[in-house]
Amino acid sequence: MRQNPARRTALLDAAIEVLARDGSRGLTLRAVDKEAGVPTGTTTNYFTNRGDLLRQVMTRTGERLAPDPEALAETMKAKPSRELTAILLRQLLERMRADKPSHLAMLELRLEATRRPELQEDLTRIFATMLDANIKWHLDSGLPGDRDTVLLLYVAMLGVIVDDLTVPGLLEPYDTGKLIDALVTRSLPGGGR
Missing domain, CATH: 1.10.10.60 (Homeodomain-like)
Known part of the structure; x- marks a missing residue:
């Protein structure tokens, strides 16, 4: 090879x-x-x-979808807060919109995994590793919320991303920035842990 x-x-x-x-x-x-x-x-x-x-496409999409380290470091200069959490989630949505093919490819891989058990095992392992790393990063960064809160934010943002990719007209009448702000406010009342 x-x-x-x-x-x-x-x-x-x-x-x-x-x-x-x-x-x-x-x-x-x-x-x-x-x-x-x-x-x-x-x-x-x-x-x-x-x-x-x-x-190998699974691994490559992960590389393409990762935030730019310098841009993330700049964002993380702000004090950990609900507001910073909302900024990070809005940046996630912006990255998705900037690289739709990677997200669509991941959706296709998810669908293919329902038909191929070996792919499902690999995909589950990769997603579990990414999710655990994201939860750990969130908590280690001092951002508000606990493990369950981060998991809820993940699930909610996945829904926003899937709808934005597949039926963009559905959320078009809504300001996604305000939706994300409301999601964070309701998930992190008072901004506390």
């Missing part, structure tokens, strides 16, 4: 685009070759099979 990291990343990014545009059924090694603009068979040289490609 080839080991050119830049080429592998380009192929994974192409796979994300194919997943987002054509769904999991449209994701073939040949479709990735075409999207990446590489000779037919190139993807086969980097991934043993479609399952291997899907597993």
Whole structure:
């Protein structure tokens, strides 16, 4: 198998685009070759099979969706508070809107996982690790709320993101910034722990 990291990343990014545009059924090694603009068979040289490609796409979407460390450090200069929590959630929504293909690819992977038990195991493990890391980061940062509060914010924001991605007209009449502020205020009354 080839080991050119830049080429592998380009192929994974192409796979994300194919997943987002054509769904999991449209994701073939040949479709990735075409999207990446590489000779037919190139993807086969980097991934043993479609399952291997899907597993690596999960990791790549996580990389693409992570906040920019410098921007996050700048945001985190503010005092931990409800207001800062709302800012972070609004930034999450902004990142989703800036990279819709990664989020759509993750939704496609979730759907594909309902049909492929091995993928479901991998996806569950990856999401559980990410969720635990996010909860730990939130608590270690001194942001208000406990583990259950962070979990509730995660579930609520996932709903906002899914609706924004799949039926954007549904939330269009509402100011999502105000919705996020209300979510945080009601989840963290008084801003306390």
